[in-house]
Amino acid sequence: MALPSILTERLRLPIVASPLFIVSHPALTLAQCKAGVVGSFPALNARPESQLDEWLGMITEDLAAYDAANPDRPAAPFAVNQIVHTSNKRLEHDLMLCVKYKVPIVISSLGAVPEVNAAVHSYGGIVLHDIINNRHANSAIRKGADGLIAVAAGAGGHAGRLSPFALVQEIREWFDGPLLLAGAIATGGAVLAAQAAGADLAYIGSPFIATEEARAIDGYKQAIVEGSAADIVYSNYFTGVHGNYLKSSILAAGLDPDNLPEADPSKMDFEAATTGVKAWKDIWGSGQGIGAVKAIQPVAKLIDRLEAEYRQARARLAL
């Protein structure tokens, strides 16, 4: 199946910058879009909820002005992430604003429900749903999502356990629609590898934490620059769902990263941990790919690096 033009036409590289709780805000999203990759943010990052109207108005206007000034190189489209879970009391409000502003791409996480897809389809938008296994992938498409984000082992934040090769191969046996792959993708070569494995685009999060535009404190950005795969801990203790976090932030919270208790998944709450430390704010999410991040840079420089590496990888393989 041909990819929808929204995922190809204005993209300099086959990359969607993933939504990052707390970290993504309009300055980061706009920098991502202007650098030529799909930019995104979680709706929940706009607080209070009325701020989402302001953010969407500002992003829409800013991108229109940018496109008018750069007709030969318009910005890539943007995406808004909706957490589809009972703990998200804002879903209906936030979704209505996506309809109002005709947000081109909606990324749904944690739950797949037909109503979200129908609302986004009503104005011609597309929904990409993130999943960590083939069963959830199947259910998301049956409920009307347009595309899938396969979140494989090593991804930052809530992450799966499956090898990207296994996950993509199983999904591609029955699904020929838009497929994105996530999990420790942090080089242009890895973007090409995702495509070689069968994905259409790479979905990249953690490297954007160490950008100048990211809304993260310096210590967090620096930990991404200094960290590598060995510094990442996989645990469900903080939110009830398994995810990858920086070991140094767990230690700083006075916890033993090698002996974290198991959480009760029925108490899952995306934002508020029941553990005394705040997931995302105190316990820093990160994927395993951060060894490739060597400096805090503007988004544009990060995308320049990814593009150069992507071209080199293609040349190396004589594509």
Ligand SMILES: Cc1cc2nc3c(=O)[nH]c(=O)nc-3n(C[C@H](O)[C@H](O)[C@H](O)COP(=O)(O)O)c2cc1C
């Ligand atoms: C700090 C952090 C916050 C995240 N917040 C969200 C979120 O709010 N919504 C969501 O769907 N995914 C969230 N994720 C997951 C990412 O969207 C994406 O799946 C992941 O970053 C991809 O793996 P990578 O970080 O190794 O590139 C978060 C990830 C990190 C590292």
